[in-house]
Amino acid sequence: MAGQRTRKLKVIGKTKVADVLKKLGLARETVAVKLNGKIAPEEETVKDKDKLEVLLVVTGG
Amino acid sequence: MLRCSLCGRQAAYNRRYAGVLLCDRCLVKSVERKFRRSVAEHSLISPSEKIAVAVSGGKDSVSCMHMLADYCGKKNCELVAITVDEGVKGYRGESVRIARENTELLGVPHFVVSFKQAFGVTLDEMVRIAEKKKTGFGPCTYCGVMRRSLLNQAARELGAQKLATAHNLDDEVQTIMLNYIRADFSRLYRLGPAYPAREGFVPRIKPLREVPEKEMALYALLKKINVHLGVCPYAGGIHSEIRDFINRLEENHTNSKFMMLRMFDRMKPQLLGAVPEFDMKKCERCGEPTSSESCKACELLEGLGFAKSVDLKLIPPAHF
Numbered sequence: 001m002a003g004q005r006t007r008k009l010k011v012i013g014k015t016k017v018a019d020v021l022k023k024l025g026l027a028r029e030t031v032a033v034k035l036n037g038k039i040a041p042e043e044e045t046v047k048d049k050d051k052l053e054v055l056l057v058v059t060g061g
Numbered sequence: 062m063l064r065c066s067l068c069g070r071q072a073a074y075n076r077r078y079a080g081v082l083l084c085d086r087c088l089v090k091s092v093e094r095k096f097r098r099s100v101a102e103h104s105l106i107s108p109s110e111k112i113a114v115a116v117s118g119g120k121d122s123v124s125c126m127h128m129l130a131d132y133c134g135k136k137n138c139e140l141v142a143i144t145v146d147e148g149v150k151g152y153r154g155e156s157v158r159i160a161r162e163n164t165e166l167l168g169v170p171h172f173v174v175s176f177k178q179a180f181g182v183t184l185d186e187m188v189r190i191a192e193k194k195k196t197g198f199g200p201c202t203y204c205g206v207m208r209r210s211l212l213n214q215a216a217r218e219l220g221a222q223k224l225a226t227a228h229n230l231d232d233e234v235q236t237i238m239l240n241y242i243r244a245d246f247s248r249l250y251r252l253g254p255a256y257p258a259r260e261g262f263v264p265r266i267k268p269l270r271e272v273p274e275k276e277m278a279l280y281a282l283l284k285k286i287n288v289h290l291g292v293c294p295y296a297g298g299i300h301s302e303i304r305d306f307i308n309r310l311e312e313n314h315t316n317s318k319f320m321m322l323r324m325f326d327r328m329k330p331q332l333l334g335a336v337p338e339f340d341m342k343k344c345e346r347c348g349e350p351t352s353s354e355s356c357k358a359c360e361l362l363e364g365l366g367f368a369k370s371v372d373l374k375l376i377p378p379a380h381f
Binding site for chain 1: 062063071072074075082085120173231271274275279285290304305308309311312347353
């Protein structure tokens with residue numbers, strides 16, 4: 001996808017997808033997330049070495 | 062792992078406003094059910110009607126066309142797709158290609174009408190001239206007015222009884238708020254799941270009015286529908302501010318979007334008669350329906366130094 005960027009983040013303890021989005025400054029209403037290749041709710045827990053993809057789906061225009 | 066509240070499979074989405082977790086299958090089914098419920102509750106489509114759907118190539122309109130194709134097949138309705146090419150360099154070309162790809166996949170006749178062909182000027186050119194002439198109108202005004210005009214004309218020329226647009230819950234709530242902010246009572250008053258038939262206008266229907274934008278995106282992703290996710294270079298201004306504000310509100314106060322829609326729908330019948338009915342006239346320049354002497358599209362074009370000259374050339378692709 002155009003404009004793709006990759007960032008590595010350290011997660012400590014029980015971190016949820018929603019916490020990661022907050023850290024990235026993204027509103028949950030505007031994104032879809034894939035956790036290890038599967039679309040997942042923001043309440044899912046992220047563990048070390050997990051791959052989280054964030055797709056901007058509410059872009060306006 | 063979180064599980065679907067309905068079937069126990071792995072959850073894909075937390076529908077916070079309803080307090081349920083949904084798996085991929087249950088989410089897709091639920092979005093399609095919302096579509097069918099809107100169509101049935103508001104009698105948006107009658108059997109054997111010809112329906113035109115506005116398809117930009119984006120997630121909402123392409124998904125809407127997929128749902129309509131399925132529905133129309135079952136109800137013996139005829140479906141045609143209309144794409145408006147506004148002429149936005151680096152943006153619209155790709156979305157028109159994706160719209161075409163989806164119509165071919167579904168076997169839906171597809172008609173592309175362009176600003177350049179109809180008005181002799183692209184949106185990019187309109188924006189440049191407007192800036193030079195200091196007309197005070199932004200890109201979204203030109204785009205919205207001209208696009209609505211072209212869609213109506215194309216749908217009417219194609220003999221469609223309804224024109225379906227893919228406005229979702231977010232679009233509807235944002236428009237309600239925008240009309241409040243602009244104190245535009247007559248536009249606010251007209252909002253709803255369907256616009257009544259008036260001479261010269263093909264009634265517009267919005268079967269996705271109760272589906273949040275995020276669910277539309279997830280639907281397209283889960284159904285693996287090829288959609289355009291590009292950002293319009295003209296996006297911004299008050300529309301974006303309202304969208305960001307409402308999304309922040311929803312994040313902190315779940316169900317705000319639906320509450321705003323429900324409140325508006327409850328208020329609407331109380332407003333009956335508050336706006337005086339007006340007679341439909343024909344625009345003295347182009348003949349399109351209007352409430353005043355000339356239509357908004359002609360007024361805007363005149364301000365840019367162009368005369369409205371519509372040449373739709375609605376020729377279906379060779380294989381239809």
